[in-house]
Amino acid sequence: MSDRDYTAQELMVAVASREISDGDLVFVGMRLPILAYAVARNNHAPNARGLFEVGLMRDLPAMSYLGTMGDPPNVAGALWATRMSNLMALMAQGLVDLGFIGGAEVDRFGNLNTSYVGPPSKPRVKLPGSGGAADIAILSRRWVTLMSHERRRLVDRVSFVTSPGHGDGTRGWRRRNGLLGTGPAAIVTTMCVFRFPEGGGEAYLDSIHPGYTLAEVRENTGWPMEPVGDVKETPAPTVSELSVMRALQKSDGGTTGV
Amino acid sequence: MTMAEAIESFVPDGATVALGTALEPLIPFAAGHEMIRQGRRDLDLVGPISDALFDQLIGAGCVRRITAAWVGNVSEGLGHCYRRATESGLPRSLEVHDHTNFSIALALWAAAWNVPSLPARTLLGSDIVGTNPNLTTADGLVHIGAVHPDVAVIHVQRADALGRAHAWGPLGITEEAGLAAQRVVITCEELVDASVTLSDPNRILFPETKVVAVVHEPGGAHPSPVQGYFKRDHSFYRNYAAASRTSEGFDSWLKRWVFEVANRAAYMKGIDADTLRVKGSAPSVPANFADE
Secondary structure (H helix, E strand, O other), X not given: OOOOOOOHHXXXXXXXXXXXXXXXXXXXXXXXXXXXXXXXXXXXXXXXXXXXXXXXXXXXXOOOOOOOOOOHHHHOOOOEEOEHHXXXXXXXXXXXXXXEEOOOEEEOOOOEEOOEEOOOOOOOEEOOEOOOHHHHHHHOOOEEEEEOOOOOOEEOOOOOOOEOOOOOOOOOHHHHXXXXXXXXXXXXXXXXXXXXXXXXXXXXXXXXXOOOOHHHHHHOOEOOOOOOXXXXXXXXXXXXXXXXXXXXXXXXXXXXXO | OOHHHHHHHHOOOOOEEEEOOOOOOOOOHHHXXXXXXXXXXXXXXXXXXXXXXXXXXXXXXXXXXXXXXXXXXXXXXXXXXXXXXXXXXXXXXXEEEEOOHHHHHHHHHHHHOOOOEEEEXXXXXXXXXXXXXXXXXXOOEEEEEXXXXXXXXXXXXXXXXXXXXXXXXXXXXXXXXXXXXXXXXEEEEEEOOHHHHOOOHHHEOOOHHHEEEEEEOOOOOOOOOEOOOEOOOHHHHHHHHHHOOOHHHHHHHHHHHHHOOOOHHHHHOOOOHHHHEOOOOOOOOOOOOOOO
C-alpha cells in the first residue's frame, strides 16, 4: 500500500461512511465508525444523527480526542443526554437505520463473536462480551462491521454467536427467529468488502481494495470463498473524504484510530 | 459519612452490588478501592459495560460473580484480570452471567417494577441466552429475569446530606439500578445545601428514601470523567492496562494505588489533579420553578 496516499484504515472509513444515507439515525461506535460518521455528515449526509449507547444523541461529532463515547467533549453540544434504555427504545421500534459493530471474529454468515474463544465454561480466551453489540445486531435496521482481514478473524463458523448476523445462513433465518432488522449489510475489512444476499445467506465478495488480489483475499479468509460474478475494485477514498477524516485526526492529536 | 464507614455498613461480603452504571463516566472507583482495602469477598458485581473497575475488583479476589454486558478497559481493550479469572481461575474462579447493555437495563427495570422478568426482542438468536440461567426464550421473545442489587453505589457531581443527588450527562442505566437496589450509596464531588438540589427536583436521581449514605469524595471517580469537574485520565487507563498484564504487575499496581493509600484524599496526592480538573464553565440555563 506504500504507493498509495491513504491508509487501509482510511479506505475502510470511506467505505463505511458511504453506508450512511442522509437523514439516517446511526448507532455510532468508537474510533473508525466515528470518523465514518463525520465523513458522511460533512459530505453526503448532512442530516444524519448519531446515537451513543451511553445515552447521547449528536449531530456533529465532537472535534476533540475521545477515549470513550462518554467523555465530556462528546456530551457538550449533544442533542440529547439521557438514559441508555431510551436509545434502546428507538432501536426496538425499528427507528435506527444503521449500526456499526466491531468484533474479534466474524463468520461467513455475518455472525460475530466477542464473548468466548473455546468453551464458555473453560474459555481459552475470554473476550469482553457484547456491550451493546448484540442489541444493535438484532434490533437496528441494518449494520456494518469493520475488521482487520486475518484468517483467524474471518472464520467459517464462529464458536459462539454473541451478535447474530444471518444465523445458520438459510434464507429468512432472521425473520423466522424474530430478529428485527435485515442484519449485516457489509463486512468491511482491510482488504475487501463482503456483502450479503437479500433475505440472508453467505457473505459474497463485492469489491477488493486497490492493491490487493483475489488470491490474497482467499488466502486470508477462513471459509472457501467463491466470488459470484464480477468482483469490483473498491473506490479509493476521495480527496474530500480524506480531508474530513484527517482534519478530525489532526484536531484530536491523531488518536481516533486511523 | 466516610467512604470506609459507608462500605463497612452497606457492602457486606456476598452482596450484589451495582457499580459504574453510567458506563464510562462517573465510575465510583474510590468506593471500589475501599471494598478492596476492606477485603470484601464473594461480591456479585452488576453493571452494563465496566471500564476497568470490575477488572480491579476481580483481580483483588473480591468477586464471585459478574452480571454484566462487557468487562474490560474501554480505551485499551481486554481486561487482563477478568481473563485470568475466567481462563485460569486466578486469583479465584468466577461465575459469569452475560448480558447485553439493553438486557441488563431490562433486568434492573424488572427488579425495579417488582416483576420476575421482562420480555424483549434483544438477544434473539444470540448464544448468550444459553449461558445465562436468567435468560429464557418463550413465545418468540427473550424473557430477562430480574436482577436485584442489594446496593447501588452511584457517583454524582453534587448531592445534599439527605441523599438528593444531581448527576448530568448521559446516565446509562443509573436510574434503573438505583430503583432496583435495596439501598443506594451516593458518592459526590460536591456536598451542597438542600436549597441547591431542591431548586431542580427534575435532576434528582433517586427518591431520598432509597439513599442510605452520602459520601463527600472529591475525585472519587478518577480516572473516569465527571462532566464539569474532571476530564478522563486516559494515560491512567493505559498504565493500568500495561501493569495488569501479569498477576505480579497487577499486585504492584494494587499496592501502589489501593493498599498503600489510606483513602481517596491520599490517592489524589499521587495524580496530577490540577491538570485533570475542568476549568471551563458552561452552565445550563436555569428552569423557572416559581410556586405560582
